[in-house]
Amino acid sequence: xxxxxxxxxxxxxTAGPTREPLDPVRYISNHSSGKMGYALAEAAAxxxxxxxxxxxxxxxxxxxxVECVQVETAEEMLAATLxxxxxxxxxxxxxxxxxxxxxxxxxxxxxxGSEEIMELRLVKNPDIVATVAGLETGRPFTVGxxxxxxxVIDYARxxxxxxxxxLIVANDVSNPxxxxxxxxxxxxxxxxxxxxxxxxxxxxxxxRQLIEQxxxxxxxxxx
Ligand code: C5P
Numbered sequence: 001x002x003x004x005x006x007x008x009x010x011x012x013x014t015a016g017p018t019r020e021p022l023d024p025v026r027y028i029s030n031h032s033s034g035k036m037g038y039a040l041a042e043a044a045a046x047x048x049x050x051x052x053x054x055x056x057x058x059x060x061x062x063x064x065x066v067e068c069v070q071v072e073t074a075e076e077m078l079a080a081t082l083x084x085x086x087x088x089x090x091x092x093x094x095x096x097x098x099x100x101x102x103x104x105x106x107x108x109x110x111x112x113g114s115e116e117i118m119e120l121r122l123v124k125n126p127d128i129v130a131t132v133a134g135l136e137t138g139r140p141f142t143v144g145x146x147x148x149x150x151x152v153i154d155y156a157r158x159x160x161x162x163x164x165x166x167l168i169v170a171n172d173v174s175n176p177x178x179x180x181x182x183x184x185x186x187x188x189x190x191x192x193x194x195x196x197x198x199x200x201x202x203x204x205x206x207x208r209q210l211i212e213q214x215x216x217x218x219x220x221x222x223x
Contacts, residue, residue: 005215007048010088012140013041014081014095014128016056018074022120023106030096033181034058036145037094039207041066047211049090054080056095074098074125081128086138090218093129093144101125130163141218143167149174156190167191167217169210189213 015037020028034055041053042063053068054077062068069080074097085091100122133142144165146156149172156170170188172178178185178200186200189210198209 004048005212005219006044006090009049009090009218010052011041011044011049011090011092012052012054012081012085012088013037013044013092014054014077014097015041016058017096018056018077018098018125019072020074020098020101020125021072021105022102023108023110025109028098028100028102028122029057030098031181032056032058032096034060035181035183035203036185036207037092038063039203040092040094040211042204043207043211044090044092046208047215052084052088054095074101074128078126078128078131081132085132085135085140088138088140090214091129091132091140091142092214093132093142095128096147097128098125127163129165133164133166141166141221143169143214145169145171147171147173153188153190153195156188160190160192166221167214191217 016034017030017032038060041051045051045063045065051066053066055068055070057072071077071080077095103121103123129142129144142165144159144163146159146168148155152170152172156168160168168190170190183202184200185203185206187198189196196213198206
């Protein structure tokens with residue numbers, strides 16, 4: 001390979017949406033395509049890393065030389081992420097995790113009643129990236145994403161601090177050219193020290209640049 005900045009390193013990446021069941025036939029989810037996370041997994045493998053991709057339900061092929069663990073719910077994604085995390089050097093949270101899940105999953109299909117209004121009770125899901133970043137032992141270098149529609153850098157910075165991340169990738173999703181389902185993206189990589197803008201390009205190309213940048217920050221933190 002031409003690119004081996006991450007050779008010998010273990011990388012875990014979350015990608016895609018989570019799916020939170022309501023009953024045997026229904027769920028709450030979002031429009032995440034998983035493209036950015038899968039592109040990062042491919043770029044990390046091309047950079048020489050051994051990559052575990054923890055993926056919610058998406059319609060994408062698993063990149064070559066990437067181990068993929070398929071999950072549905074946020075709780076499953078957390079368990080699959082924590083399994084073996086102490087052996088991991090770098091964690092990148094690119095998944096669009098549902099913030100809340102139904103309090104209970106009905107055993108049978110919920111029937112339509114005569115009421116016009118139906119209320120759902122939801123409970124907060126665990127924050128996967130904050131859990132990993134808060135590990136007392138075996139904490140990997142931890143990178144999050146911040147998808148925002150306004151004050152993108154400010155919100156990203158406060159998330160960086162609140163979740164105790166090493167880096168955060170700030171993503172302006174108010175622009176439909178670079179949002180959730182598109183093939184292109186443009187981001188700003190934010191650390192405690194500064195910011196690096198990565199202009200609009202394909203998610204595949206952007207992933208290569210991001211892995212290069214993230215690897216530099218990670219290697220600096222270990223030296
Ligand atoms: O707080 P917010 O959801 O905007 O933070 C986004 C970042 O946190 C992303 O890196 C996302 O993958 C991660 N996240 C997570 N677990 C959650 C919610 C968000 O890992 N329950």
